[in-house]
Amino acid sequence: MRIFFLILFILVLIALDIYAFQSFRFLVKRRVSIILYFLITAFIIGGLYYQFSTGDRRSWSVTTQFFIVAFVIMLVGKLVLIGTMFGEDVFRFLEGLVKKWTGKSSSYAFASRRKFISQLALGLAAIPFAGILYGVIKGRYNFKVLNYTLHFDDLPDAFDGYRITQISDIHSGSFDNKEKVEYAIDLINEQASDAILFTGDMVNNEASEMEPWKDSFGRLKAKDGKYSVLGNHDYGDYVPWETPEAKAANLDRLKEIQREMEFDLILNDTRFLERGNDRIALVGVENWGAGGFKKAGDLNQAIARVKTNDFKILMSHDPSHWENEVIQHKEHFHLTLSGHTHGMQFGIEIPGWFKWSPVKWRYKYWAGIYEEMGQYINVNRGFGYLAFPGRVGIWPEITVIELRKGPKTT
Numbered sequence: 001m002r003i004f005f006l007i008l009f010i011l012v013l014i015a016l017d018i019y020a021f022q023s024f025r026f027l028v029k030r031r032v033s034i035i036l037y038f039l040i041t042a043f044i045i046g047g048l049y050y051q052f053s054t055g056d057r058r059s060w061s062v063t064t065q066f067f068i069v070a071f072v073i074m075l076v077g078k079l080v081l082i083g084t085m086f087g088e089d090v091f092r093f094l095e096g097l098v099k100k101w102t103g104k105s106s107s108y109a110f111a112s113r114r115k116f117i118s119q120l121a122l123g124l125a126a127i128p129f130a131g132i133l134y135g136v137i138k139g140r141y142n143f144k145v146l147n148y149t150l151h152f153d154d155l156p157d158a159f160d161g162y163r164i165t166q167i168s169d170i171h172s173g174s175f176d177n178k179e180k181v182e183y184a185i186d187l188i189n190e191q192a193s194d195a196i197l198f199t200g201d202m203v204n205n206e207a208s209e210m211e212p213w214k215d216s217f218g219r220l221k222a223k224d225g226k227y228s229v230l231g232n233h234d235y236g237d238y239v240p241w242e243t244p245e246a247k248a249a250n251l252d253r254l255k256e257i258q259r260e261m262e263f264d265l266i267l268n269d270t271r272f273l274e275r276g277n278d279r280i281a282l283v284g285v286e287n288w289g290a291g292g293f294k295k296a297g298d299l300n301q302a303i304a305r306v307k308t309n310d311f312k313i314l315m316s317h318d319p320s321h322w323e324n325e326v327i328q329h330k331e332h333f334h335l336t337l338s339g340h341t342h343g344m345q346f347g348i349e350i351p352g353w354f355k356w357s358p359v360k361w362r363y364k365y366w367a368g369i370y371e372e373m374g375q376y377i378n379v380n381r382g383f384g385y386l387a388f389p390g391r392v393g394i395w396p397e398i399t400v401i402e403l404r405k406g407p408k409t410t
Contacts, residue, residue, distance in 0.1 A: 010045070017041050020078040022085055044070045065389045072388060073132050077125040084124055128392075135345075135392035140385050141180035143187055144395045148369055150376055151408040152334055156278035156311055160405035165193035165222070167398060168317070168339025169201040169231065169382035173209030174389065178216070184383065184398070185216050191400050195273065196222040198263060199339045200231025200287065200317030204386060205239045207254035218261040224273055228263040229284040231317040231340065232293050233386075266315065268302045281310040283333070288325065289318035289340070291362075299325055306331070313337065319365040319379045327372050335401070336377040343367040343381040343394035357394060367394070 021037060048067040165188055175181055188196065203209040210217075220226055234254055241247040258265045266284025273280045283306065288297030297316060306312065312333045314326060319338040326333050343366060347357030359366045363379075370377050381397040 013041075013045060016078060016082060019085070020081040041074065044074055068388050069132070069136055069390065073129055076128045076132065080125040080128060084120060131392050132390065136390035139391040139393075139395065140345075140389060141177060141184070142391065142395045143184045143383075143398060145187060145191065145398045145400060146368075147400045147402070148378065149402045149404055150335065150369075151404045151406060152311070153406060154309075154311060154334075155403055155405045156275075156280065157405060158275035158278035159273075159280055159311070159403055162280075162403045163191070163193040163195075164313075164337075164401045164403070165191050165196045165398065166199060166337050166378065166380050166401065167196070167383045168199040168337075168380035169342060169384055169386075170198070170213075170217070171201055171204050171233070171382075171384035171386045172213045173204035173206070174385050175213065181213065181216055184396070185219055188398055189219070189221055191398070193222055193400060195224040195282075196220055196226040197282075197313075197315055197337055198226070198228040199315050199337050199380060200229050201233045201339065201382075202228070202231070202258070203254065204233055205236055207250050207257055210254065210257050214257060214261055220261075226261075226263045227271060227282060227284065227315065228258055228265050229315045229317060230265070230267070230286050230296075232287045232289055235287070235294060235296075237294060266302075268296075268298045270302060270304075270306050279310065281306045281312045282315070283312055284315045285321070287317050288321040290320035290324055293318060293320075297321060299329065303331060308332075319363060319377060322377045323364060327375060333375055335403075336375070337380070338365075338377060339380040339382055341366045341379060341381075342386065345382075345385055345388055345391045345394055347392070347394045349393055 017038070021034075044067060047063075048071050051064040051067050167188065234251070236247050236250045241250070255265055264271060266282070268285055270284070271282045273282055281303070283299075283302050285297035285299055285302050287294045288299075289295065299314075299321075303312075308331060312331065312335075314322075314333045314336040316322065316326070316336055316338055318340045319336075322336045322338060326336055341359050341363050344357045344359035347355065347359070347367075349355040349367075355367060357366065365377055365379050367379050367381050370379070378399055378401065380399050381394055383396050383398070385391060385396070
């Protein structure tokens with residue numbers, strides 16, 4: 001089945017490539033340039049396949065990242081070409097119908113118009129090309145602090161004005177710039193929040209990826225402490241292990257690293273944040289994800305010590321858990337904090353107006369604050385990056401949420 005889908009994928013790429021080539025056909029006449037066009041495509045696809053079929057999946061080498069970036073640039077650029085040329089083909093088809101019905105044709109020669117459209121298409125394709133290069137060079141460390149204020153009628157009085165900083169999806173195995181990571185650590189500490197909550201995916205695959213960054217993330221400080229849960233990548237499920245014991249030891253080491261950094265790792269359990277006689281139940285579940293992802297999370301076990309009238313904050317890595325289990329649960333979870341989607345590290349956002357990413361076709365709740373049935377979720381866009389070594393339009397995020405007592409005022 002995997003071979004079938006691989007062959008189908010390659011055939012689709014070939015079809016798209018041949019169609020996109022029509023833009024060059026009217027601008028380039030030399031045979032060597034035409035051959036070079038297809039050779040570059042074959043080189044990128046072949047190189048990418050080789051890297052993923054024979055490379056070490058425990059790490060993303062510079063060569064692998066090069067082919068990922070090259071493939072993304074090639075694919076996005078050619079999709080722009082295809083979209084532009086398809087519009088011209090539709091126009092030409094309609095023009096042909098008009099000619100057939102009326103016997104009249106456009107006075108604008110097809111060849112001249114096609115050449116102009118090809119030039120336009122190539123110009124438009126340069127825009128995402130520039131954006132992707134920016135995303136690789138600058139975007140992956142373009143950290144943004146996003147502030148939200150959420151109002152709850154039943155928030156305990158002592159927690160009115162309580163501030164939470166959420167980070168997610170560190171993916172430490174991808175980092176290559178210590179200065180930028182240290183800058184982000186300082187930025188988190190500058191928020192001076194009462195608690196720091198990390199919602200999973202500390203590494204790509206192996207606990208050893210976090211070793212060089214222990215001191216950096218160990219510098220994070222919050223008055224009420226730092227809390228964390230596991231994400232799907234933290235279990236080491238995506239790489240081969242010599243023995244089950246080696247895999248288990250890897251997870252144990254990651255848990256130990258979190259303790260060394262003074263993160264309180266919550267595994268299907270609850271911690272209580274207390275101020276005087278008031279408290280908040282901070283519930284943490286292991287990863288639970290729809291669509292083939294690990295379902296180690298046990299929400300009922302996690303809330304065994306929680307009372308119905310407790311104010312509840314849930315940390316759950318995958319937002320599909322909120323959609324499939326949390327919203328309809330008999331208990332009311334006031335706020336859920338998730339990550340996982342990364343916003344696909346690619347999209348368009350105009351704060352307060354518009355946001356779009358292809359990941360919305362996979363996840364209903366994919367970035368930012370959502371409300372359903374009087375319950376909120378924040379889906380963090382992620383601190384780090386995975387596979388594609390960049391971010392385009394969807395920047396790395398540090399979320400600060402302030403809890404306020406009473407109704408929202410306009």
